Amino acid sequence: GAVVSQxxxxxxxxxxxxxxxxxxxxxxxxxxxxxxxxxxxQSLMLMATSNExxxxxxxxxxxKDKFLIxxxxxxxxxxxxxxxxxxxxxxxxxxxxxxxxxxxxxTRLTVL
Amino acid sequence: KNQVEQSPQSLIILEGKNCTxxxxxxxxxxxxxxxxxxxxxxGPVSLTIMTFSENTKSNGRYTATLDADTKQSSLHIxxxxxxxxxxxxxxxxxERGTALIFGKGTTLSVSx
Numbered sequence: 001g002a003v004v005s006q007x008x009x010x011x012x013x014x015x016x017x018x019x020x021x022x023x024x025x026x027x028x029x030x031x032x033x034x035x036x037x038x039x040x041x042q043s044l045m046l047m048a049t050s051n052e053x054x055x056x057x058x059x060x061x062x063x064k065d066k067f068l069i070x071x072x073x074x075x076x077x078x079x080x081x082x083x084x085x086x087x088x089x090x091x092x093x094x095x096x097x098x099x100x101x102x103x104x105x106x107t108r109l110t111v112l
Numbered sequence: 113k114n115q116v117e118q119s120p121q122s123l124i125i126l127e128g129k130n131c132t133x134x135x136x137x138x139x140x141x142x143x144x145x146x147x148x149x150x151x152x153x154x155g156p157v158s159l160t161i162m163t164f165s166e167n168t169k170s171n172g173r174y175t176a177t178l179d180a181d182t183k184q185s186s187l188h189i190x191x192x193x194x195x196x197x198x199x200x201x202x203x204x205x206x207e208r209g210t211a212l213i214f215g216k217g218t219t220l221s222v223s224x
Contacts, residue, residue, distance in 0.1 A: 004155075006155075041219075042216070043201065043214045043215060043216045043217055044156070044201075044214050046212070091153070093155050093156075095155075100146075100158070100161060101212065102158070103148075103155035103156045103157070104155050105154055105155045106153065106154060106155045108153065
């Protein structure tokens with residue numbers, strides 16, 4: 001099946017710093033990518049929909065100025081968590097829509 | 113309101129035994145239903161995807177059923193293995209395969 005990668009797989013940062021997470025579709029082009037957040041023992045929660053070449057669409061309650069999304073090409077979307085705080089610690093998962101949605105392996109963010 | 117409910121919330125079975133996970137949904141208009149397996153700390157991996165006209169679909173030891181009239185689906189796992197221990201998530205697509213509604217998942221533990 002199609003492959004979606006994320007980098008880094010795990011990141012630890014200090015409170016107040018910014019962290020960038022990359023999501024790549026390795027063998028297909030994705031006009032639409034999605035960013036999810038998952039807390040322990042919870043299901044995936046959609047944060048935003050990223051469309052190549054246009055602004056992302058954020059779900060209600062997700063701060064667009066805090067979670068910056070850039071979808072610069074058909075194979076790459078980035079999520080930048082700005083001024084991270086401990087409550088932003090979570091598992092961030094992206095997915096890319098080709099013939100169907102394929103999920104990345106996730107990025108574990110820990111903010112100290 | 114579009115919702116996906118799964119049961120049981122968690123399940124413990126002995127290796128080699130069979131089990132069935134349930135998914136009920138109230139999603140309209142319905143596009144398709146997917147079952148994903150998510151290992152701890154990893155992204156979801158697709159097991160099956162079924163459209164309105166499909167009643168059953170198999171993927172190795174995994175067999176999914178769909179009753180579009182009652183809006184119920186099940187995932188049957190045959191001859192469970194230790195590696196089947198994971199969270200199984202039922203996901204329903206509301207429109208044209210992009211908007212996904214996630215269930216909270218069933219956590220399966222297979223013990224020896």
